[in-house]
Amino acid sequence: MADLQSIKARFGIIGNFPALNRALEKSIQVAPTDISVLVIGESGVGKEFIPKIIHSESRRKHQPYIVVNCGAIPEGTIDSELFGHEKGAFTGATSTRKGYFEVADGGTIFLDEVGELPLQTQVRLLRVLESGEFMKVGSSQVQKTNVRIVAATNVNMMKAITDGRFREDLYYRLNTVQIDMPALRERKGDIHLLFRKFAIDFAEKYRMPELNLTDDAVSYLENYSFPGNVRQLRNLVEQMTVVEQNREINSVKLAEYIPMNANLPAVVNKNNGAGTSGDFGSEREIMYKILFDMRNDLNDLKSLTSELIKNRGNGDLSSHEKNLINRIYTPETQTANPNSLLYFENNKNHNEVHHPTIISETDDHHFNDVEDIEIEEAKPESLSLQNNEKDLIVKALEKHKGRRNRAADELGISQRTLYRKIKQYNLEE
Numbered sequence: 001m002a003d004l005q006s007i008k009a010r011f012g013i014i015g016n017f018p019a020l021n022r023a024l025e026k027s028i029q030v031a032p033t034d035i036s037v038l039v040i041g042e043s044g045v046g047k048e049f050i051p052k053i054i055h056s057e058s059r060r061k062h063q064p065y066i067v068v069n070c071g072a073i074p075e076g077t078i079d080s081e082l083f084g085h086e087k088g089a090f091t092g093a094t095s096t097r098k099g100y101f102e103v104a105d106g107g108t109i110f111l112d113e114v115g116e117l118p119l120q121t122q123v124r125l126l127r128v129l130e131s132g133e134f135m136k137v138g139s140s141q142v143q144k145t146n147v148r149i150v151a152a153t154n155v156n157m158m159k160a161i162t163d164g165r166f167r168e169d170l171y172y173r174l175n176t177v178q179i180d181m182p183a184l185r186e187r188k189g190d191i192h193l194l195f196r197k198f199a200i201d202f203a204e205k206y207r208m209p210e211l212n213l214t215d216d217a218v219s220y221l222e223n224y225s226f227p228g229n230v231r232q233l234r235n236l237v238e239q240m241t242v243v244e245q246n247r248e249i250n251s252v253k254l255a256e257y258i259p260m261n262a263n264l265p266a267v268v269n270k271n272n273g274a275g276t277s278g279d280f281g282s283e284r285e286i287m288y289k290i291l292f293d294m295r296n297d298l299n300d301l302k303s304l305t306s307e308l309i310k311n312r313g314n315g316d317l318s319s320h321e322k323n324l325i326n327r328i329y330t331p332e333t334q335t336a337n338p339n340s341l342l343y344f345e346n347n348k349n350h351n352e353v354h355h356p357t358i359i360s361e362t363d364d365h366h367f368n369d370v371e372d373i374e375i376e377e378a379k380p381e382s383l384s385l386q387n388n389e390k391d392l393i394v395k396a397l398e399k400h401k402g403r404r405n406r407a408a409d410e411l412g413i414s415q416r417t418l419y420r421k422i423k424q425y426n427l428e429e
Contacts, residue, residue, distance in 0.1 A: 002028060002057060010056075011049055014197045015190035019182040023050065030177050031057035036129060038114075038174045039152035041181030044231035050179055051110035051150035060148055063107030066100050071113035078121050080137050089138025101134055101145045108148040114174065115155030115166060122167045129173045149174070184229040188222045194230060195221065198237035209247045211240060220251040224258055390425045393418070397427070 004024055007013070013024065030037060031054045039047045048067070055065045073081050080089075084099030100109055111117075117125065128134050129149065133142050151174045160166040184191065195213060203210040213221070226232050236257055240249065396407040408418040422428060 004028070007053055007057075011052065012197075013046070013049060014193050015187055017182060017187040017190050019180070020187060020190070023179050023181055024053065026177070026179050027053040028057055030054065032059065034058075034148050035176040036148075036174050037150045037177045037179060038171075039150065039179045039181060040157075041152070041154060042183050042229055043154045044229035045181040045183055046230050047152040047154075047181050048110070048112065050152070050181070051108065054150055055108040055110075055148075058108070058148065060107050064104045065108050065110070066104045067110045067112060068100055069112045071116035075118045078118065079124065082121065083124060083134045083136055085137035086139045089136070093138070096136075099134075099136065101128060101147055102143065104147050105145045106147075108150060111149060111151040113153060113155075114151035115153040115157060115160055117166075119165075119167065122170050126167065126170045126173060129170070184226040184233065185224075191221050191226075191233070192218050194233055195237060198234050199241065202238050202241040206241060208241060211237065211244070212248050214248060214250045216251040217249050217254050220254050220260075224260065389421070390427075393421055393425065393427065 002010075004021060007024055007028060013020075027037075027050050037050070037054060039050045041047050051067075052065075055061060068082065070078065079085075080093075080097065080099065082099050082101055084097050084102055085093050087093055087096045111125075124134060128145065128147070132144050132146060134145060135142055155166075157166060157171055157175075161168045161171060184194075192213065195211075199211040202208075221233075228235075240257065244253070246253075392411060393407070396410045397404070400406040400410065404418055404422075405415055408415045411418065413421075
């Protein structure tokens with residue numbers, strides 16, 4: 001069995017971060033067995049090295065090793081790609097085709113982005129894991145295969161299971177052994193080492209002088225979160241190797257490529273180390289929560305307004321009611337939303353609208369001056385095509401003082417159509 005340093009040298013893996021070393025050591029330990037492995041980590045951390053190490057250190061190393069990107073294969077064809085199909089099984093199936101599980105018999109299959117598999121395909125995969133059996137698309141004949149499966153994902157699998165997007169039984173069959181790959185932002189001490197390795201590689205590839213970092217540039221990189229992880233760093237070094245004339249790079253120059261104000265915090269779910277999704281799956285969910293909170297505020301406001309109408313002018317308000325008005329009608333909200341629902345009128349005969357005064361616990365006299373409260377609700381706009389069409393015709397005729405030829409041109413219809421519409425809506429003068 002190879003040791004850790006020889007594995008790093010063979011596969012070009014740079015870094016001494018403890019979590020990275022633990023992931024590599026775990027790979028070496030499970031390689032001689034045939035148990036399934038699930039690699040967890042963010043996109044760009046180098047998950048693809050783990051199945052290569054496992055295959056190279058296993059008894060299957062002389063057999064096929066196939067990489068399948070589950071997220072890149074269309075849902076309609078992934079079953080055919082994995083398990084094969086018979087001639088005539090579907091439109092375009094002009095001949096019998098072997099799938100990856102048949103081709104890789106005796107070897108290893110790496111299922112990258114396994115969290116993107118359709119549910120129907122997950123059922124087929126579960127059968128392969130449990131019994132080694134599968135059927136081609138369009139066939140009723142059961143075939144056997146002896147394949148070692150290593151899967152990887154950057155999806156929060158627990159959330160995917162809860163949402164019904166991934167089968168729980170398949171997850172536990174794949175996750176016999178879990179290997180966690182750390183994000184680059186956690187490996188601060190390895191960032192400069194990786195930069196130097198990439199700088200040497202690209203200087204040799206493009207036959208250009210090697211890039212060097214100043215001390216402030218090293219510090220800048222170590223404080224950047226690298227949402228794209230090692231892949232992002234590699235692309236950064238390649239770009240700068242080709243573009244930059246000055247081979248000494250400082251923090252000012254780095255800021256032109258990766259500005260710190262674009263270094264947004266990553267939302268990381270710590271549950272089982274699986275994935276990077278936070279409590280909000282998307283910005284849409286965040287907006288839903290904001291709108292839900294606003295609706296609750298409006299409902300509270302309606303209840304409070306009803307009480308005020310009943311007790312108008314008595315100044316008989318509870319502490320909760322005063323706090324609610326203060327919370328909803330702060331000076332900032334009045335500035336941001338001048339068309340608020342509540343209007344306080346000092347005099348019914350005046351049209352002047354005054355914004356409500358912020359109420360304190362001792363300011364009961366403010367409500368003694370309130371003579372009336374109105375709630376203005378926006379009337380729903382009519383969506384009737386007939387009503388809108390009639391209104392447009394009336395406006396066009398008024399605009400052109402009854403001249404139907406000009407009104408027809410304005411409306412973009414023929415005079416004959418206009419005459420018919422006038423008769424239909426009884427608009428004859």
